[in-house]
Structures are given as structure tokens and as C-alpha cells.
Amino acid sequence: MKDIQPSGRGFLDYAPAPESTAILHLRDSYGLFIDGEFRDGRGGSFATISPATEKRIAEIAIASDADVDDAVAAARRAHSTVWSKLSGADRGKYLFRIARLVQERARELAVAESLDNGKPIKESRDTDVPLVAAWFFYYAGWADKLDYAGLGANPRALGVAAQVIPWNFPLLMLAWKIAPALAAGNTVVLKPAETTSLSALLFAEILQQADLPAGVVNIVTGTGATGAALVRHPDVDKVAFTGSTAVGREIAKAVAGTHKKVTLELGGKAANIVFDDAPIDQAVEGIVNGIFFNQGHVCCAGSRLLVQESIHDEVVDRLKQRLTTLRLGDPLDKNTDIGAINSAEQLERIRTLSDLGEQEGAERWTAPCEIPENGFWFAPTIFTNVQTSSTIAREEIFGPVLSVLTFRTPAEAIAKANNTPYGLSAGIWSDKGSKILAVADKLRAGVIWANTFNRFDPASPFGGYKESGYGREGGRHGLSAYLQPGRVEVAEEPAKRRSGAGRVEVAEEPAKRASRSRRPAKKGESK
Amino acid sequence: MTMQTTALAPAERAVRLLGGDLTERSLRQYLEGLSGVDAVGLEQRAEGLATRSIKTSSKAWALDRIIELIDLTTLEGADTPGKVRSLVAKAITPDATDPSTPRVAAVCVYGDMVPAAVEALGAAHGDPDDGLVSVAAVATAFPSGRASLAVKLADTRDAVAAGADEIDMVIDRGAFLAGNYGRVFEQIVAVKEACRRDDGTFASLKVILETGELNTYDNVRRASWLSILAGGDFIKTSTGKVAPAATLPVTLLMLEAVRDWHRLTGEYVGVKPAGGIRASKDAVRYLVTVAETVGEQWLQPHLFRFGASSLLNDVLLQRQKLRTGHYSGPDYVTID
Numbered sequence: 001m002k003d004i005q006p007s008g009r010g011f012l013d014y015a016p017a018p019e020s021t022a023i024l025h026l027r028d029s030y031g032l033f034i035d036g037e038f039r040d041g042r043g044g045s046f047a048t049i050s051p052a053t054e055k056r057i058a059e060i061a062i063a064s065d066a067d068v069d070d071a072v073a074a075a076r077r078a079h080s081t082v083w084s085k086l087s088g089a090d091r092g093k094y095l096f097r098i099a100r101l102v103q104e105r106a107r108e109l110a111v112a113e114s115l116d117n118g119k120p121i122k123e124s125r126d127t128d129v130p131l132v133a134a135w136f137f138y139y140a141g142w143a144d145k146l147d148y149a150g151l152g153a154n155p156r157a158l159g160v161a162a163q164v165i166p167w168n169f170p171l172l173m174l175a176w177k178i179a180p181a182l183a184a185g186n187t188v189v190l191k192p193a194e195t196t197s198l199s200a201l202l203f204a205e206i207l208q209q210a211d212l213p214a215g216v217v218n219i220v221t222g223t224g225a226t227g228a229a230l231v232r233h234p235d236v237d238k239v240a241f242t243g244s245t246a247v248g249r250e251i252a253k254a255v256a257g258t259h260k261k262v263t264l265e266l267g268g269k270a271a272n273i274v275f276d277d278a279p280i281d282q283a284v285e286g287i288v289n290g291i292f293f294n295q296g297h298v299c300c301a302g303s304r305l306l307v308q309e310s311i312h313d314e315v316v317d318r319l320k321q322r323l324t325t326l327r328l329g330d331p332l333d334k335n336t337d338i339g340a341i342n343s344a345e346q347l348e349r350i351r352t353l354s355d356l357g358e359q360e361g362a363e364r365w366t367a368p369c370e371i372p373e374n375g376f377w378f379a380p381t382i383f384t385n386v387q388t389s390s391t392i393a394r395e396e397i398f399g400p401v402l403s404v405l406t407f408r409t410p411a412e413a414i415a416k417a418n419n420t421p422y423g424l425s426a427g428i429w430s431d432k433g434s435k436i437l438a439v440a441d442k443l444r445a446g447v448i449w450a451n452t453f454n455r456f457d458p459a460s461p462f463g464g465y466k467e468s469g470y471g472r473e474g475g476r477h478g479l480s481a482y483l484q485p486g487r488v489e490v491a492e493e494p495a496k497r498r499s500g501a502g503r504v505e506v507a508e509e510p511a512k513r514a515s516r517s518r519r520p521a522k523k524g525e526s527k
Numbered sequence: 528m529t530m531q532t533t534a535l536a537p538a539e540r541a542v543r544l545l546g547g548d549l550t551e552r553s554l555r556q557y558l559e560g561l562s563g564v565d566a567v568g569l570e571q572r573a574e575g576l577a578t579r580s581i582k583t584s585s586k587a588w589a590l591d592r593i594i595e596l597i598d599l600t601t602l603e604g605a606d607t608p609g610k611v612r613s614l615v616a617k618a619i620t621p622d623a624t625d626p627s628t629p630r631v632a633a634v635c636v637y638g639d640m641v642p643a644a645v646e647a648l649g650a651a652h653g654d655p656d657d658g659l660v661s662v663a664a665v666a667t668a669f670p671s672g673r674a675s676l677a678v679k680l681a682d683t684r685d686a687v688a689a690g691a692d693e694i695d696m697v698i699d700r701g702a703f704l705a706g707n708y709g710r711v712f713e714q715i716v717a718v719k720e721a722c723r724r725d726d727g728t729f730a731s732l733k734v735i736l737e738t739g740e741l742n743t744y745d746n747v748r749r750a751s752w753l754s755i756l757a758g759g760d761f762i763k764t765s766t767g768k769v770a771p772a773a774t775l776p777v778t779l780l781m782l783e784a785v786r787d788w789h790r791l792t793g794e795y796v797g798v799k800p801a802g803g804i805r806a807s808k809d810a811v812r813y814l815v816t817v818a819e820t821v822g823e824q825w826l827q828p829h830l831f832r833f834g835a836s837s838l839l840n841d842v843l844l845q846r847q848k849l850r851t852g853h854y855s856g857p858d859y860v861t862i863d
Binding site: 010011012013014015016017122126277278279280281282283285286325334335431451452 | 562563564565567568569571572578579580581582583584585586588589592783814818819823826
């Protein structure tokens with residue numbers, strides 16, 4: 001055999017394969033979507049930019065407090081006059097219609113998402129948008145089956161839901177919020193993240209196309225102040241938030257002592273535990289997918305790799321080798337693996353924490369990537385020699401940065417994995433099923449993946465322990481977060497109450513009943 | 528446990544890795560100690576690699592390279608010297624309308640057709656790394672492998688003596704599935720020895736695992752390592768006579784084995800997916816998988832091959848499309 005002359009990176013420098021933006025017909029400026037139509041915001045406006053080029057995409061309106069009032073009023077009106085009067089089957093029809101329209105316009109939505117968020121088109125095309133459709137399909141099916149949501153017969157909607165979503169999965173988080181809310185019979189005011197409003201506004205067009213009754217879904221764009229006004233609005237019955245733990249705390253404080261029900265899905269610092277009997281090649285893939293998927297902008301990202309000491313060197317070696325094949329660059333190129341960091345602010349945070357990691361003695365390794373001139377970028381980075389006390393092992397970085405720690409025994413792995421104020425997700429890699437179950441049983445995390453990572457399904461509940469928030473989204477649990485038990489039917493005379501009379505009576509705790517009666521009566525709730 | 532302490536033929540690679548006291552037991556322990564394969568994860572990774580979008584200049588390069596990596600194959604009971612001559616002509620000049628079209632790496636035939644292939648190739652016969660075309664022969668009671676070792680060795684020697692440059696042998700899947708790893712190992716070692724020519728050089732040995740019959744990815748990984756340790760120059764997925772033949776996940780797994788062997792020893796072992804790869808699009812996915820798993824230095828005729836017959840014409844159609852800007856049809860490429 002002849003000696004091999006490595007031929008450089010010829011073929012691997014794949015020619016550009018950009019997804020065309022021709023399918024996208026954007027307006028130059030977008031207003032607020034209130035009561036079924038777009039209208040100008042009264043709080044000014046800002047430009048949304050592409051984080052990959054820093055070029056302006058469109059002008060986005062800022063909702064003032066008065067706009068938020070209007071949106072909540074529209075949602076209340078829609079709830080009492082239309083949405084609460086529709087049968088579950090009819091609400092389901094709208095949701096099915098929305099799901100189909102999302103599928104029809106999938107490519108357009110994927111392009112918009114990658115343009116505005118910076119995530120690779122292969123992820124928006126193959127993960128985000130298909131999951132958005134799946135979420136609407138799933139909850140469409142629930143709309144006429146609420147009796148089986150776990151709250152007894154005839155559960156009722158809460159009313160108006162205020163929903164505030166993050167920038168990491170703009171459209172998917174919108175679907176996680178809107179689909180169960182509508183299926184359960186609520187109306188919605190949704191506030192997208194400041195840097196990623198675009199796909200929500202395209203979604204508003206889909207709602208118009210689907211002929212959804214006006215006011216059932218309202219979308220108010222703007223800054224953090226808009227979101228704060230929305231969750232504090234007195235006529236909101238439910239607050240659902242996904243985002244940082246810091247903001248989650250503020251929201252919890254703001255709604256404390258009110259009638260509002262709350263679900264919070266906050267930060268995470270997930271442990272990805274690799275045992276020495278793991279399927280090693282697949283574990284390496286899982287580590288990559290766990291922390292470098294979506295540039296690490298994932299609340300459930302496997303940002304702490306806990307690897308058994310006996311295989312540490314081999315795993316790290318293979319991981320580095322694998323990372324050299326990742327492609328960083330134009331999010332719209334179909335071969336891009338790592339897109340842009342969503343904002344300058346986030347990039348700064350990632351840089352600061354990474355520098356801190358180095359100062360605290362961890363060893364930094366960065367994949368060799370060419371960084372584009374404009375835009376916000378951070379090459380995939382691994383820190384080895386990270387200790388449990390290191391800042392980068394404690395704080396959520398929310399970027400493509402992996403901290404590698406070691407353990408010796410399963411007990412130590414469990415202790416280290418749980419040693420965090422968060423508890424959103426965890427991963428376990430082992431070929432031994434019994435070990436996986438035993439370890440999973442002891443991990444305090446809402447989602448545990450075995451021999452895989454970052455997999456989502458609308459039927460599976462998702463949510464956290466501790467500072468990762470409370471409540472669950474997805475599945476039946478996600479539905480019941482938008483419902484309350486059915487009305488109590490009080491029999492007039494005890495004599496009339498016979499067992500087996502064929503009437504279902506729903507008992508309600510006295511305390512709960514008392515608190516409801518203190519609540520001011522609302523329009524449309526008296527019947 | 529009884530037996531298993533039987534000493535095995537001291538194949539050089541195995542001795543280097545497992546030590547001088549090479550026995551059935553030490554071989555088994557090594558193979559069973561290999562890391563497991565998670566089927567879902569492996570298939571997911573292959574699926575991910577298949578989404579790469581290879582366009583324009585990369586596509587043009589890929590199409591030419593695919594041709595250069597093809598073992599153009601005819602393995603029918605009805606093969607005749609005439610059919611082989613026709614195959615050879617196509618191997619040398621795949622597309623007469625475009626002289627820039629490269630030649631394929633080899634023609635792959637049954638052992639008794641080797642003389643016909645050698646004669647038809649004439650001056651074009653030689654090393655594909657030099658732009659010439661080799662002759663590969665299937666041997667060892669292909670495709671089933673159900674014959675005595677003596678018959679398998681005679682089959683091999685025959686083909687080598689007739690001028691075959693490469694031998695595609697099949698492993699004894701029955702022995703492998705029964706756990707007789709030593710038997711499979713010894714047979715490969717013996718066939719390798721039968722590949723020795725009078726001048727001391729060897730015909731290149733491709734070891735066909737017939738992954739469709741091994742059934743699990745763990746088995747494929749073990750068989751890959753076993754074949755490498757026994758001295759195979761190439762590990763090959765399938766005979767093409769059993770479904771499923773080559774798949775992207777199986778090929779990825781075998782590439783991981785040769786990659787790990789290279790990490791361990793610095794040596795290069797080739798991989799040949801065969802059977803069922805008919806479309807250029809599929810073949811490009813294999814190139815991507817090779818390049819991103821073991822590196823693009825593996826995309827050379829002595830390290831990667833496609834065992835295929837109809838693939839060549841699809842690649843030629845794609846090439847014509849790139850050149851002229853429009854698709855033609857099957858009438859614009861020759862049947863063989």
C-alpha cells in the first residue's frame with residue numbers, strides 16, 4: 001500500500017449550500033397583533049437584527065402599558081364571548097388547522113427563525129418547526145377530551161393566560177405555551193423575547209389564515225417592561241413563563257398573593273453522566289448534542305459532563321476529535337452545525353464566564369473554527385479539570401461551553417449531579433439497563449434521558465425541580481396547568497342525594513371554594 | 528468453561544494487540560470487551576450525516592471520486608467471458624461522450640472469470656491509485672461460505688494465480704454466530720496466507736462480514752475487529768446476495784472500527800460498503816460519512832470502495848447533468 005498523503009480539508013470544505021430566503025416575504029415593520037389584527041404599538045419600536053450579520057431585518061413595535069391593557073381586554077372578551085362557548089371539538093378543529101398551516105409554511109418559518117435567532121437552518125428545519133406542528137397536533141387531540149386531563153369531569157379553563165417566552169426556541173416555546181392553553185379553552189396574550197419576535201409575528205399571520213376568532217391569541221412585542229406589565233396585569237388568570245431564574249423569581253414575587261396560577265420553566269445546569277460501560281461513540285454524539293445543539297442556548301443543555309474517571313481521557317480525546325468536524329457559520333447554510341450567538345449581550349456573558357473558568361484553573365480547549373467577521377460567535381469550547389466548586393460548574397452559561405468533571409462511583413455521580421440549585425434535566429449513558437434505572441431514580445431532575453439527550457415529544461411532560469421552576473409543560477400535565485376542576489354541583493337536600501343516581505358530583509375543598517368566592521366575579525363567568 | 532485455550536494462528540496484528548499467547552479465550556475476551564453500540568444513537572448519527580447538502584464544486588468532486596472508488600461488479604451464475612469483457616470496457620471508459628470521466632477502481636468477478644477480466648483489461652490492468660483498474664475476485668465459496676477450509680483456500684489460490692489483485696472473502700457467519708470466533712479468525716488468517724503470490728507479495732484481502740446475517744450492531748463491531756486482527760486489508764459489509772446489504776449505520780460503525788484501529792496502531796484499514804447503493808445521492812452520503820468519521824484521506828481507492836453495479840450509471844447521469852445543465856435519461860448511458 002502506498003503511504004497516505006493527507007489531502008487537507010478539500011472535500012470537507014463543503015461548497016456553500018444556503019437555504020434561499022426568497023420564500024420569506026417580510027414586511028418592513030411589524031405592529032402588535034391584538035384582537036385579530038395588526039396595529040401600531042404606542043411604546044415606540046426597535047429594529048430586530050440577524051445575529052449572524054448584525055443586519056437589520058425589520059422594525060418591531062413596543063407595546064405600551066395601554067397596549068397590554070388592550071390585548072388583555074381583547075383576550076378577556078374573546079374568552080367570554082367566543083372561545084369559552086365553543087365545544088372542545090371545535091377548538092380542536094382550529095388547532096388542527098393551525099398545525100397543518102405550520103406544516104405548509106414550514107420552510108418559511110424555519111428560514112425566519114434561523115435569520116432572526118441565528119440557529120442553524122438544519123435545526124430550525126428538522127427540530128423546531130416539526131415539533132411546533134407536533135405540539136399543535138397533540139393538543140388539538142386533547143381539546144375534546146378534557147375530562148381525562150386528571151381533574152375530574154368538566155374541568156374549566158382558567159381564563160386569560162399571560163405567556164412570556166425566551167429567545168432560544170422562539171416558535172417552539174410559543175407552541176408549548178399556546179397549544180395547551182387554547183386546547184384547554186383559555187385565551188392568550190403572548191410576549192415573545194425582544195430579540196426574536198419575528199416568527200411569532202409570522203405565526204400571527206397563520207392565525208389570521210386559520211380564521212381563529214379575533215382576540216383568542218394576542219401577541220405583544222417589546223422589551224422586558226412589556227413582559228412585566230403583562231404578568232402584573234390584574235385581569236390575567238394564568239402566568240406561564242420560560243426564561244431565566246432571575247426573571248422567574250421576579251414573576252413569582254409579582255404574582256404572589258393574587259389569584260393567578262403560575263408555571264415557570266427556568267434555568268438548568270444539567271449533568272450528563274457517562275459511565276465506563278457506555279456505548280462510547282454514541283455517548284460522544286450525545287455529549288455533542290447535549291451541549292452544542294442550538295449553540296448551547298438550551299435550558300436543559302447537558303452543560304456538566306460527569307465522566308467516570310477511568311475513561312476520562314479517552315472520552316475527552318474523542319470529543320475533541322469530533323468537535324473538529326463541527327461547522328460554525330452562516331445559520332442559513334444547510335451544513336452549518338453551530339450558528340450565531342443570539343445577542344451581543346449573551347455573547348458577553350459567555351465570554352465572561354469562560355474567562356472566569358480559566359482564571360479558576362480549568363483547562364480551556366476550543367475547536368478550531370474560523371469566526372466570521374460580523375455577528376456574534378463563540379466557538380465550541382470544552383473545559384477540563386473543572387471542579388464542583390468552579391463557577392462554570394455552578395452557573396448556567398447558556399452557550400456552547402462544556403465543563404468536564406469526573407466521578408469514581410455511581411453514588412458519587414449521583415451526588416455530584418444533584419449538587420446544583422437547578423434540576424431541569426440529566427442524562428445517563430450506560431449499556432446496563434438496571435444501572436440506568438437505579439441512577440435515574442435518585443437524580444433530582446425533571447427530565448432524564450438515557451443513552452440520548454435533548455429529545456422532545458409533546459406527550460412527555462417537561463419541567464424542573466428546585467430553581468429550575470415549577471409546573472410541567474407537555475403531555476397531560478401540561479394541559480392541566482391550564483385547567484381548574486369543574487364546578488361543584490351542590491345537592492339541595494341531603495335526602496335527594498342517593499348513591500348510584502347517575503350524576504357525577506365533583507367535590508372541592510372548602511378552602512378553595514372560599515378563595516374563589518372572594519374573587520371578583522368576571523364577565524361571562526356567571527352562567 | 529472448557530476448551531478455548533487452544534492457541535490460534537499467530538496473526539501479526541493480533542499478537543501485537545493481545546500478546547504472544549494468542550488463544551481462543553483471549554480473542555473472545557477482547558471482542559466481548561469492546562464498547563457496546565447503541566442502535567438508536569448510531570442510526571441517529573447516520574441520519575444526521577445524511578442531511579449534509581453537497582452542492583456545486585463539492586458535488587462535482589464527489590461524483591468523480593465515487594467513480595474512482597467503485598468496484599464495478601458482476602456476480603451472476605450466468606456470467607460469461609463476453610459479459611466480463613463488456614464490464615471491463617465500461618470500467619475503462621465509463622462514459623465515451625466525456626473523456627474526462629475517471630476510471631473505476633476495479634472490476635469484481637467470480638474467480639473463474641479472472642482470466643477473462645485480466646485479458647480484457649490488458650494495459651489498463653493495475654493499481655487504481657495510479658489510475659489503472661484492478662481485478663477483484665470473490666472467493667471462499669462466495670456468497671455462503673459453506674465449504675471446507677481446503678476448498679476455500681483452493682478457491683482463493685486459484686484466483687490469485689489467475690491474476691486477481693484483490694480477494695473478497697466471506698467469513699463463516701455460522702461459526703461467528705455460534706461463538707466460534709477462533710474458527711472465523713483462523714480461516715481469515717489462512718485465506719490471507721493463500722493470497723500470497725509466488726514473488727512474496729500479497730493480493731489485497733477484503734473480508735466480507737455479511738452484516739445482514741450478523742443482525743446486531745454489536746456483532747458487526749466484533750466481526751470488524753476480528754477481521755482487522757486477523758489481517759484483513761479491507762472490511763466489507765455484504766455479498767450483495769443477502770438483504771439488508773450495505774446501510775449507512777453499518778458502514779459508519781465499520782468506519783469507527785478502522786478509525787479506532789488507526790488511533791491504536793497508526794495503521795490504515797479499508798472499508799467497502801457493497802450492495803444496495805444505487806443512487807449518486809446515497810453514495811455522496813457515504814463519502815460524507817467517511818470524511819467526517821475517519822477523515823477524507825480515507826477517500827482513496829486503497830482505503831474505500833463501493834461494491835456496486837448500477838451506481839455507476841446514476842453517477843454518470845448526474846455528471847452529465849452538471850456538465851450540460853439538464854437531465855438526460857437511461858438511454859444516454861450504456862447498460863454495461
